[in-house]
Amino acid sequence: MSAVGHDQGQLAAYVLGGLTPAEAATFETHLASCPACRREVRELSELRYHLDEVPPEAFLEGPPDGGDLLLQRTLRQVREEEGSQERKPRRALALAGAAVLVVVALGAGVLVGRQTSPEPSTVALPVPTATAPVPGTRDLAATNRDTGAQLAVRVVPAAGWVRLHAKAEGVREGEKCQLVVVTKSGERVNAGSWLVSAKGEKEGTGIDGSALVAPNDVASVDVVTMDGRNLVSAQA
Structure with a gap:
């Protein structure tokens, strides 16, 4: 297997568009011979697609309990990886974006909106129901x-x-x-x-x-x- 291997950071960076053209080309060469990575790219692309469809106001309450801790741990890992070898700033931003994507995904099941009125009240928004994709999708x-x-x-x-x-x-x-x-x-x-x-x-x-x-x-x-x-x- 090439040096690309199963680099989770590079998988996320590819889906988020954070790789340079040369890095993307190298990664796509690896994808052609790695079913596992192709599957992960499809899953991350699907997650990103669904998150893009969620309106911004649905996230007013922020990530779920423990989300900040997960984000801090992920970002700390990103910083350690960036410190161990020289990488382009664009790659670091993509990896951090992947960490945010994970935390937001965890919060997708507990989306709550806050409605402003003379007497403040909390109104729960409908929770999106995940449906299984059509066979063959x-x-x-x-x-x-x-x-x-x-x-x-x-x-x-x-x-x-x-x-x-x-x-x-x-x-x-x-x-x-x-x-x-x-x-x-x-x-x-x-x-x-x-x-x-x-x-x-x-x-x-x-x-x-x-x-x-x-x-x-x-x-x-x-x-x-x-x-x-x-x-x-x-x-x-």
Whole structure:
């Protein structure tokens, strides 16, 4: 196994977009031959996707009891790892972000909102109910080291077609993009299009779409500009 190994920090940094293009390319080479890491990337991408969907006000009460302690321990481990060998600051920030992601995930089951009124009262918000994914659902992710674009997409099978829930990051404001499903025979089917906003350039753009492609015929999901440039391709 390569030096990349099963580095949990690098797994999280990859999903959070914290690796340099060279690091991402090296890690993707490892992913191609490591089913365990591919599974973890899918799980982390799924977690990140669901957390992105939670409205900010749902976290007004902060993390659960013990969350601060877990965060402190994780950040301490990150600092020790960073002190033992020279790494880029961007990697350190990504690892710290992964620690925050873990604490927030632990708090997702106890989300509570606080409502302001003349007589202060605490109102419990509905707790999201986790539902099992549709059988055959696939989570794909990719980073293009040349364009800097990243794509995380969930492909949900239907009767002869697929639904897609995607997030594209690292794309410049003003780009006109399409979400394209590529079949195993090379046919390209448009699943949606959008114009990247200033917020989309900074925080990424969420896209929901669908394509008339059989679930078992999906070869990849690509982000392509209207003028034909392929920004990133997530292989199935």
